[in-house]
Every structure is written in C-alpha cells, then in structure tokens.
Amino acid sequence: MVGRHPATSGLHLTADERVLGKMKIMVAVKRVVDYAVKIRVKSDKSGVETSNIKMSMNPFCEIALEEALRIKESGLASEVIAVSMGPTQCVDTLRTGLAMGADRAIHVDAPATLYPLSVAKLLKALVDFEKPHLLILGKQAIDDDCNQTGQMVAGLLKWPQGTFASKVVLDKEKQVATVEREVDGGLETLCLDLPAVITTDLRLNQPRYATLPNIMKAKSKVIKKFTPEELNVQIKSDLELVQVTDPPKRKAGVIVSSVDELIDKLKNEAHVI
Amino acid sequence: MAALSIFRALRKRAIPSFSPSSSSSFSHGTAISRFVSTLVLAEHEGGSVKTSSVSAVAAAKAISEENSISVLLAGSGPSLHEAASHAASCHPSISQVLVADSDKLAYPLAEPWAELVHLVQQEGGYSHIIAASSSFGKNVLPRVAALLDVSPVTDVIEISGPQLFVRPIYAGNALCTVRYAGANPCMLTIRSTSFPVAPISADSKCNTAPVTQVDLSTFIEVTLGKSRYLNHSSQETERPDLGNARVVVTGGRALKSAENFKLIEKLAEKLGAAVGATRAAVDAGFVPNELQVGQTGKIVAPELYMAFGVSGAIQHLAGMRDSKFIVAVNKDADAPIFQVADYGLVGDLFEIIPELLEKLPEKK
Numbered sequence: 001m002v003g004r005h006p007a008t009s010g011l012h013l014t015a016d017e018r019v020l021g022k023m024k025i026m027v028a029v030k031r032v033v034d035y036a037v038k039i040r041v042k043s044d045k046s047g048v049e050t051s052n053i054k055m056s057m058n059p060f061c062e063i064a065l066e067e068a069l070r071i072k073e074s075g076l077a078s079e080v081i082a083v084s085m086g087p088t089q090c091v092d093t094l095r096t097g098l099a100m101g102a103d104r105a106i107h108v109d110a111p112a113t114l115y116p117l118s119v120a121k122l123l124k125a126l127v128d129f130e131k132p133h134l135l136i137l138g139k140q141a142i143d144d145d146c147n148q149t150g151q152m153v154a155g156l157l158k159w160p161q162g163t164f165a166s167k168v169v170l171d172k173e174k175q176v177a178t179v180e181r182e183v184d185g186g187l188e189t190l191c192l193d194l195p196a197v198i199t200t201d202l203r204l205n206q207p208r209y210a211t212l213p214n215i216m217k218a219k220s221k222v223i224k225k226f227t228p229e230e231l232n233v234q235i236k237s238d239l240e241l242v243q244v245t246d247p248p249k250r251k252a253g254v255i256v257s258s259v260d261e262l263i264d265k266l267k268n269e270a271h272v273i
Numbered sequence: 274m275a276a277l278s279i280f281r282a283l284r285k286r287a288i289p290s291f292s293p294s295s296s297s298s299f300s301h302g303t304a305i306s307r308f309v310s311t312l313v314l315a316e317h318e319g320g321s322v323k324t325s326s327v328s329a330v331a332a333a334k335a336i337s338e339e340n341s342i343s344v345l346l347a348g349s350g351p352s353l354h355e356a357a358s359h360a361a362s363c364h365p366s367i368s369q370v371l372v373a374d375s376d377k378l379a380y381p382l383a384e385p386w387a388e389l390v391h392l393v394q395q396e397g398g399y400s401h402i403i404a405a406s407s408s409f410g411k412n413v414l415p416r417v418a419a420l421l422d423v424s425p426v427t428d429v430i431e432i433s434g435p436q437l438f439v440r441p442i443y444a445g446n447a448l449c450t451v452r453y454a455g456a457n458p459c460m461l462t463i464r465s466t467s468f469p470v471a472p473i474s475a476d477s478k479c480n481t482a483p484v485t486q487v488d489l490s491t492f493i494e495v496t497l498g499k500s501r502y503l504n505h506s507s508q509e510t511e512r513p514d515l516g517n518a519r520v521v522v523t524g525g526r527a528l529k530s531a532e533n534f535k536l537i538e539k540l541a542e543k544l545g546a547a548v549g550a551t552r553a554a555v556d557a558g559f560v561p562n563e564l565q566v567g568q569t570g571k572i573v574a575p576e577l578y579m580a581f582g583v584s585g586a587i588q589h590l591a592g593m594r595d596s597k598f599i600v601a602v603n604k605d606a607d608a609p610i611f612q613v614a615d616y617g618l619v620g621d622l623f624e625i626i627p628e629l630l631e632k633l634p635e636k637k
Contacts, residue, residue: 035587036587048447116424117418145440145441147428151419155387155416156420161500184408186506186561186563187505187506188504190382190500190502190503192501193498202569203555236424238453239454244442244450245450250599253599253613253616255606255611256617257618259618259629262629263632263634265616267634270616272576273577
C-alpha cells in the first residue's frame with residue numbers, strides 16, 4: 001500500500017483517499033551548530049560561541065523531513081511544508097529542506113533564543129493556519145537537548161503524540177498512524193488518530209542528500225515569512241539563563257601496558273573490582 | 274497557603290499565556306521559599322516503583338528540606354496497588370502517595386497522563402512537578418507543562434535552589450545554569466544518575482506515607498482515546514539494568530559482528546555488569562537499540578565503565594562521561610576515548626577480552 005506510486009493511486013480514488021490525497025504534512029526544522037563541531041563556551045559565560053561556526057539542520061529534523069518526504073512519495077500526502085523559527089539565517093536551513101524535497105517553507109522571524117514553549121505556540125499558530133494532518137519534528141535539538149517541543153505542541157493542539165518514533169505507518173482508510181517508539185525497555189507500538197504529532201528518533205530513516213538540480217530548484221520555491229505578532233503569539237521567557245560553563249575536566253588517565261596491569265589498577269587503585 | 278496556590282492556578286487558567294510579567298511577579302516573592310510542595314510523577318513495574326522515580330524523590334528533597342512530597346502513580350489492577358504500598362515506604366521524605374486507578378491509565382500514554390497531572394495540579398497547587406528523564410518522563414512532562422503554560426527544564430543534574438538548576442547542553446559539552454522565573458508549578462525532569470538513592474536498610478523503620486485515591490470524576494476526556502497502546506517488545510535479560518548498573522561494559526563498531534559481541538556479554542556476566550553499545554554497534558545490528566549509550570540513548574554514570582572498540586565520539590561521551598572510572602581498550606592509540614579514560618590499554622580487543630575473562634577474579 002505504502003509503496004504505491006502517486007500517479008497510479010490517483011486513478012482509483014475513494015472518498016477517503018480524496019481527503020487524504022490532500023493531506024498536508026508540516027515539518028519543523030531547526031538551525032543548530034553542526035553536530036561534528038567541538039563547541040566552545042564563551043569566556044563571559046553568556047553562552048556557547050556560535051559566530052563563524054558551521055551551522056546545519058538539526059540531525060533529528062533531517063530525519064523528520066525525510067519521513068515526511070517518504071510519506072508523500074508513497075502517495076499518502078500531497079504536500080510537505082517545512083517551517084523554522086529564529087533569525088534570518090534560518091532561511092538557509094529552510095532552503096536545505098526545500099532542496100531535499102519540501103514543497104514550500106515558512107519562516108517565523110524571531111529572536112535567536114526561543115524556548116520550546118514559544119516554539120510550540122508558534123507551531124500551533126502555523127498549524128491553525130495551514131491545517132496539516134500530521135506534524136513531524138525531531139525528538140530533540142542537539143544544542144539545547146530539551147526534548148520538549150513536539151510534546152508541548154501536541155498538548156497545545158490536543159493532538160495525540162507519538163514520540164521517539166523508529167517506525168511510522170499511515171493507514172489511509174482509518175485515518176490513523178501506527179508508531180513504533182523507542183522506549184527505555186525496548187520498543188512500544190501505539191496507534192494514533194490523525195491529526196497527530198510525531199517526533200523522530202535516529203533509527204527512523206536515513207535522510208537523503210540534496211542533489212545539485214534540486215538545490216537549484218529549491219531557489220525558486222516559496223518561503224513565506226511571518227512575525228510572532230502576525231501569528232498572535234507572545235514570546236514567553238519564564239526561564240533566565242544564568243551562566244554557561246565548561247563541564248568539569250576529567251583528570252588525565254594513564255595508559256597501561258598489559259591486562260595484568262589493568263586488573264591490578266582496577267583492584268588496588270580504583271577498588272572497583 | 275494551599276488555598277493561595279489553588280487561587281494562583283485558577284487565576285493562571287483564567288488568563289492563559291498573556292501576561293508573563295504579572296504571573297512571574299508572584300513567584301519572585303517569598304511565598305515559594307516558604308512553601309515548597311512537589312508532585313513526583315512515578316513509574317512502576319511489577320508492583321514496585323522504579324529506581325529512577327525514587328531518584329526524582331531524592332531530587333525533590335534537594336529542592337528544599339521542608340519540601341512536602343507527593344508521589345503520583347497511575348495504572349490499573351493489583352500491581353498498581355502493590356506499587357502504591359511500595360511507594361509509601363520507599364523513601365522517608367514522601368508525605369503522600371496519590372493513586373489514579375483507571376483503565377484509561379493502564380498504559381503510560383502521554384494524553385491521559387497529561388490530563389491526570391493537570392487535574393492533580395489544579396487540586397494540589399504544587400510549587401514543583403518532577404519526573405525522571407526516562408522515556409516516560411520526557412514523553413509526559415513537557416505535554417503537561419504546555420497545558421499549564423510553563424517552561425519545563427529537562428535533564429537537571431544539579432539543584433542549586435528552589436528555582437535554580439544546572440543542566441547539560443550540547444551533548445554535555447557545556448553546563449547551563451537556568452533560573453525558573455515563571456508561575457507555579459516549576460517543572461523538571463531530572464537525570465537519575467545525578468540523584469542517587471541510598472538503599473533502605475532492612476532494619477531502619479520507615480514511616481509509611483498515607484495512600485490516597487485520586488478522584489477521577491472530572492477527568493477531562495478531550496484527548497483520551499486518540500491514542501491506543503498496541504504492544505511492547507523488549508529483550509529479556511538477567512543482567513542489571515543499564516541505567517542503574519554499578520559496572521557497564523560497552524562495545525563499539527570494532528566488535529565487527531553480533532557473534533563477536535557475545536564476548537562483551539561474557540565479560541559483563543563475569544563482572545556482574547550491564548551491557549552497553551555505541552550507535553555504530555546498534556546501527557550495524559549487533560545489539561538492540563535500548564542498549565545505546567550516548568546523547569540520544571541512555572545516560573549512565575556507573576562506578577566502572579569499560580569501553581571496548583569505542584572511538585569516543587562526542588555523542589557517545591555525552592552518555593558516559595560522568596562515570597567514576599573509565600577504562601578504554603582500543604587498537605587506535607589516538608582514539609578520543611583515551612582522553613577521558615582513567616586507564617587505557619592500546620591493543621586488539623579480541624586478544625584482550627579473552628585474557629580479561631581468564632584473569633579477572635570471580636565475582637562473589
């Protein structure tokens with residue numbers, strides 16, 4: 001079912017399929033310091049150095065976008081909208097998303113430090129505006145490591161949530177998504193009524209690379225711009241950043257030369273075995 | 274005092290989201306420092322409260338000595354009530370156990386849980402709500418926070434005051450201190466390895482906290498039924514739980530196959546240790562992903578962490594850098610793991626593990 005080509009599925013549309021034919025998926029993407037960069041804490045402890053540092057799309061967001069694109073390619077959705085909140089440079093991240101295959105994008109021009117509660121409210125406003133059937137996000141951003149936004153927007157929308165998804169299967173007739181979740185003790189499977197919020201875990205898929213022709217094509221795709229005021233969202237900051245510091249350094253260890261020496265150290269120096 | 278908190282909660286509900294300044298002026302007052310009451314969202318399994326949830330109680334205690342701590346358990350059936358009596362005596366600081374017994378709460382789904390906590394908060398007007406940063410806590414707590422219009426703080430490793438918390442960011446490469454300046458409740462998930470629980474000695478007489486049933490007659494049903502639990506699969510294992518183990522033995526990509534990974538398992542058995550893995554080992558299919566240690570997997574802080582064939586990528590170090598002693602065995606003398614290892618051994622793990630198996634003392 002899922003693998004059916006969009007062109008053939010269009011030939012035999014049932015009433016339900018027609019509804020789903022118009023199904024929209026919204027994907028939230030975040031611009032973060034590239035995952036491979038070794039970050040540096042600013043000397044005034046006000047944060048982490050981000051100027052002149054390589055920035056990329058958050059890896060979990062790439063996975064979210066990839067999943068949306070695969071759903072569209074299987075004929076179950078008609079449009080994928082990428083959205084991002086933050087300063088002007090977020091447009092670069094959205095262009096990356098468009099080059100991967102998103103149909104259009106929305107940028108909400110907002111301050112650089114937005115807490116998940118504000119992002120969730122902005123997302124809710126965009127959902128109310130665009131009326132997607134599915135909202136897909138990464139499970140966490142690798143900079144603030146919050147793991148909150150998807151759950152919060154699901155709460156605000158009163159939609160069911162499928163967090164830490166490692167497998168997503170849509171059922172077009174029943175209007176449900178079956179989501180396999182990575183939980184502490186193993187895997188858990190839930191069935192969610194659409195519309196729903198899904199957050200992605202690393203093992204959901206392998207995101208594609210944007211090809212050069214697609215990067216060129218992406219330049220002509222539309223990025224719509226909003227301000228929080230236009231969306232009627234007040235940016236709430238009930239958290240104050242006090243300081244950012246380096247984690248305590250581990251003191252240098254020793255290289256031992258044999259298994260016997262290692263066992264001896266563990267026994268008589270560390271007293272752990 | 275409780276009445277004031279309820280009033281505050283009601284007031285906040287009446288004017289959602291508009292005036293952060295007026296609501297935060299409440300919390301800056303002395304009221305909070307004089308009256309701290311915490312609701313701990315607890316998980317239970319097989320009739321007892323999970324250790325990570327008991328850590329959340331320890332964290333609640335760290336907020337204030339005077340904290341009045343209530344533990345909330347939900348579910349249905351006899352194991353819930355067994356867990357409730359365990360909760361009542363599992364930590365001396367617990368003053369009340371709340372039990373929500375309903376079919377709708379039989380599985381820990383986010384939607385009914387969030388409504389439940391919302392309801393309990395309206396009744397109790399707690400100043401703090403805490404859960405462990407388990408997959409349950411991370412799933413449920415932010416949803417509740419959104420319903421209550423407050424910003425939660427994830428994965429707290431240190432509590433410096435009733436509103437002052439330290440949490441790692443950038444995969445543990447920086448520590449961020451934040452002050453919560455919003456209205457009640459202040460919501461946290463805590464890293465359980467940072468709030469260890471002292472085992473209760475059998476002879477210590479623990480006072481038992483009263484167990485109260487939550488009145489679910491006003492349970493809001495808007496979001497219930499929109500998600501259904503289908504099933505759960507897990508690997509049966511006799512080894513200790515990865516999150517709480519005293520010793521963890523981890524294998525990376527260099528193990529080359531699931532078959533070879535058995536060497537790690539053998540060594541773990543000998544040491545009474547839990548088995549961990551890197552993302553590479555999980556992705557290659559050597560072991561199931563619940564064994565992944567790192568930024569996106571489990572965070573562990575055992576007394577001894579032994580890494581075999583692990584290069585030490587930033588994302589992996591995020592999950593184990595707080596271990597007391599780290600041992601690294603790797604062929605590559607330049608592997609980053611050696612920079613954090615207390616004891617490093619450069620060599621072939623296929624020679625070293627068998628030698629360790631032979632020479633390690635028998636575990637009593």
